[in-house]
Amino acid sequence: KQEVTQIPAALSVPEGENLVLNCSFTDSAIYNLQWFRQDPGKGLTSLLLIQSSQREQTSGRLNASLDKSSGRSTLYIAASQPGDSATYLCAVTHTGTASKLTFGTGTRLQVTL
Amino acid sequence: EAQVTQNPRYLITVTGKKLTVTCSQNMNHEYMSWYRQDPGLGLRQIYYSMNVEVTDKGDVPEGYKVSRKEKRNFPLILESPSPNQTSLYFCASSFEGVTYNEQFFGPGTRLTVL
Numbered sequence: 001k002q003e004v005t006q007i008p009a010a011l012s013v014p015e016g017e018n019l020v021l022n023c024s025f026t027d028s029a030i031y032n033l034q035w036f037r038q039d040p041g042k043g044l045t046s047l048l049l050i051q052s053s054q055r056e057q058t059s060g061r062l063n064a065s066l067d068k069s070s071g072r073s074t075l076y077i078a079a080s081q082p083g084d085s086a087t088y089l090c091a092v093t094h095t096g097t098a099s100k101l102t103f104g105t106g107t108r109l110q111v112t113l
Numbered sequence: 114e115a116q117v118t119q120n121p122r123y124l125i126t127v128t129g130k131k132l133t134v135t136c137s138q139n140m141n142h143e144y145m146s147w148y149r150q151d152p153g154l155g156l157r158q159i160y161y162s163m164n165v166e167v168t169d170k171g172d173v174p175e176g177y178k179v180s181r182k183e184k185r186n187f188p189l190i191l192e193s194p195s196p197n198q199t200s201l202y203f204c205a206s207s208f209e210g211v212t213y214n215e216q217f218f219g220p221g222t223r224l225t226v227l
Contacts, residue, residue, distance in 0.1 A: 031211070031212045031213060032211075032212070032213065034215065034216060036218070041221075042220055042221070043117075043203060043218045043219050043220040043221050044203065044205075044218035045218075046215050046216065046217065046218075049215045051213065089155075089156075091156075091216075093211045093212060099146075099158075099161050099163070099169065099171075099210065099211065100146065100158040100161060100171055100172070100211060101156075101158075101205075101211055101216060103155045103156040104155065105153065105154075105155040106155070
């Protein structure tokens with residue numbers, strides 16, 4: 001059974017810092033990995049989608065990497081801003097259950113002034 | 114604007130009173146799905162639909178029903194809600210399944226069953 005873990009569960013950093021969020025999964029047989037942002041009272045916003053054949057994806061200040069063989073992904077946020085404060089979720093599509101996403105429980109990020 | 118909408122956004126009800134949470138997408142997506150989110154358990158899939166008239170169970174389907182009569186709509190039905198169905202519910206859609214496609218999520222419906 002695929003399990004997805006995100007550590008740490010919560011993180012607080014001062015504005016301007018570069019930071020890395022971690023996501024690990026137990027089974028490397030995946031189609032893709034997707035990073036989401038969840039704001040309180042709002043839905044999930046897709047940030048980056050990495051296919052299993054890719055090593056990384058970039059969007060603005062965000063860069064996500066994927067090391068499928070080791071079961072790891074990182075989300076790098078450059079020059080963090082208070083507006084980046086949210087919960088970040090990663091999710092994988094496992095080849096054995098290709099009808100759903102398997103989610104981690106998220107990292108709650110707070111960027112302080 | 115391309116989006117997934119859910120209604121209602123907030124609902125408080127009592128045990129046993131049938132309710133429906135609607136989900137609609139305007140992106141002509143074939144795949145739609147329902148998840149529930151609970152503290153410490155993350156998001157878990159309830160039901161999914163690969164296309165019109167094609168639905169299947171996810172990980173936690175007990176106590177829920179769905180239908181997919183039109184491509185754009187995928188309502189979630191709780192025929193006899195119970196307090197353990199108190200949760201935050203999300204509808205999601207994508208062009209074709211989850212294998213290669215980005216998933217788009219609705220804003221969520223917070224349900225409280227007393």
